[in-house]
Amino acid sequence: MTSFTSLKSLLLAALLMMAGGAMAQDILLSEDFSKCTGVKDPDNPDIKMDGKMDDYTNVPGWTCVNGYAGEGNAKFGTSSKAGSITTPSVDLSDATATYTLKFKACAWSGAATTLKVTVDDQEPVEVEGLTNSAKPYAPNLKEFSVQIKGTSTSKITIASSVASKGRFFLDDIEVTKLAAGQTQDPHVAAPSVVAFGVVGVDLTATEVVEIKGTDLTDDLTVSVSGDGFTCPVTSIAKDEATNASFNVVFAPTAVGDYEGKLTISGGGLKENVEIALSGSSLVVSGEGTKEVPFTVGDVFILNNSGAKAWVEGYIVGSADGSLDKAVIGSVEGAVASNMLIAASADETDVANCVPVQLSGDVRSALNLVDNPGNLFKSVKLYGALEAYFSVCGLKSVTEYELEGQEPEPEPEAVSFIKATKIESGKRYAWVYNGGDAMKLATAIEASQTYGYIYTSEGREADAVLTGNETNAFTFTATDGGYTIMDNNGRYLYSTEKYATFNVSADVPESGHVWAVDLAENGEATITCVATGKWVQYDTEYNNFAAYAEASANGVLPMLYVESDGSSVTGVGADASNAPVEVYTLGGVKVGSSLNGLQKGIYIIKQGGTVKKVMK
Known part of the structure; x- marks a missing residue:
């Protein structure tokens, strides 16, 4: 793997950036894949572009290998073959200028989170940090930036870093030039979309928004519009905005689809940064917590939302390779890689069961091959609500609580x-x-x-x-x-x-x-x-x-x-009646309590006392 500091080529460090304000620079090449449209399944496009990319791009001269037209974007690679896209010729020859390649990308679910960027025959740069969570993939697209140099007829290739499990999506490719003497405008890198998925009525979901500001001249202002969406942060100091994070909360009160917008302004930005917010809500029985877990019925209602939550059900069987080969009510022919849970221990219809992927210590403790006595027991599981065997399932399970078993204490x-x-x-x-x-x-x-x-x-x-x-x-x-x-x-x-x-x-x-x-x-x-x-x-x-x-x-x-992980404690007067203030480790104030905040480490200030806590 190439280290940015050891590159012999003229490619420089790849910096994670997401949407943001404009720059005082020239756009040399731009492609938004707006001609890619009309596909049956935007998350698994099957219209191959190899040899005919001019039909799908606004600028001629692009080429690709294992490329597929998506819905306003494009997918590259297959489950076992690498994919790539190469630009038309572009002039990168001015040694005094700064050239930048920008693109939005995400990985296929579970695929490699890296890409390779190559200019001509220079040494490749490996770009890291792609999101590889479950579909839909469009909200997972994040913007990356790579500074480049080349010749008057350079071509740039963006490619899979591995052949197997190297699929990725691309959108909004742009090459820009900042001439010598020009200065970069204030800029904020932020996600363009925050999607909450499906959340139960009267429940709360929290997503973390990370931003990176550069060349800001003043503090930033944060505002949210749209029913159901709130943000405890209203301003971010200029110095803190270089690397800040804050929570956005979705709390629907009725069944339906919700849309909102988070706006970041100030700081000298020429244009406000706008982040689209979306979510939907249905009535469910549980809350997704360990104390009030989702039911098996809730899993079907939430329909593979991708959320991580606690689910409760009865272990009733397993499936050998497909649900057609499921065995319910018996450990005969059981497999260790999965199990089926249902709302009742008496369930006999596989259509009413949720398949659960098992791995690691969870597999060792729960699978029916090694633990036949677990059949018909009630179990609580913490995992991701994702499709498994092409139906509503539970994957990436990391915690469990089994009927009749004393829960182990949480590790320190x-x-x-x-x-x-x-x-x-x-x-x-x-x-x-x-x-x-x-x-x-x-x-x-x-x-x-x-x-x-x-x-x-x-x-x-x-x-x-x-x-x-x-x-x-x-x-x-x-x-x-x-x-x-x-x-x-x-x-x-x-x-x-x-x-x-x-x-x-x-x-x-x-x-x-x-x-x-x-x-x-x-x-x-x-x-x-x-x-x-x-x-x-x-x-x-x-x-x-x-x-x-x-x-x-x-x-x-x-x-x-x-690290030492020690708490930071200040000594002051009695603070028991003083107001509570909660900050991120980056110093951004996020509220007056830990309620509604995502799990993580926070700094709590009350009067003259400051301490670091983990939620």
Whole structure:
């Protein structure tokens, strides 16, 4: 993977930017794919553009490989083949000017969150941070920016970073030129759309909006219009706006579709930044919380909204590859990869069941192959309301509570920051950036001696990543490298035969020494000295493994090191009756209580006392 700081070509760093104010610059090339229209399924377009792109672009001369016309955008790549698009010739030869490539992009659900940008035969730049959450894909599009240089007849290619699981969508490609002496206008990078999906009547959903301001001359003003939408933030100080986040709340009071608009103004912007807000509401029985989970009926009503929520039902069976092969009311022929839940333990119709994808520790504890006694038990599950087996389902389950089982205490929270070096004795998290979620490696279950390393989701705010004790691995220097120990005090080691990890409380005879090479962007190559295998996150199976070769779906982990995580406490007069103020770690005030705020770390100020808390 190319590091921005080590590029030998003239391509510079790729910076995440989303919609925003205008710049004092010339537009050399622009394509909005407005001629791509009329497709049957905008989220899975099937009209191939290869060899005839002039029919789908406003400017002639574009070419593509495995490109498909979407609805006002385009998709590139298939499930097993990479895709790419190449611009017509563009003049990038002025050595005194600044040239910028901008485009909006998102990844297919579960696909790689990186793209490659190449000018002519220069070294590619890898652009990171694409959202790869579930469809609809249009709201997932975010704008990226890459500074480039070239010749008078340069061509720019945007391509999949991997062949398998490399599908991506593109829109609004633009190449601009800022001449020497020109100054950039004030600018705010922000999402163009915030989509809440389906939310129950009288329930509340919260989305975080992240903005990045540059060259601002004054504070920003934030306002919201539209029934059902509110924002606790009304202004953002100029200095804080360089990297700020705040919550937008959707609280529908009646069944229907809702539309609104969030407007960011001031700061010297020539044009206001407008973010479209959308959501819809239906009557449901639950609230999606652990205390009042959604029912199986609610899952059907919410229709794969993509929201993460608690769901309750009865375990009634599993499906071997398809729902046509579902077995209900029996563990005969059960499979471990999934289970079916229903509103009643007596359910016999698969059409009334919700399939649940199982992985990691959740699979170990709940699957009917290894746990036949779980059949007909009530269970609460925390996961994403996403299609599974092409019907309403539950995927990416990370937490559960099973009937008759005492819930385990929540692991203690641990804060991490991106590592810049490896220090013996420190604790580190292995992290895969999934675009919309940070996935942290978790320790192999205490009852097991080997296995793949699965993940739990962490939350990152203001460069601080919040995980828990199971995500902390201790690196200790030894002859030839480092040992790696999980939070249960067990050494990780690798063997020649399998890609799984083994764990041992005693120092193993071999395979437990790891060489660690940390790149400047935080990516780590963690190699077993004895076997030559190195740690990769598999985007298909959603786990970490040690492979002897580069996996088609393999991604190197990022390393984050444990920070002190200590609370910040001020001493003052009795503050028990003073008003409460809640701020993000970036210093943006978001309200007077934690109610309605997304999970994360916040700073609470009351009188002369300041403390950091995690919601």
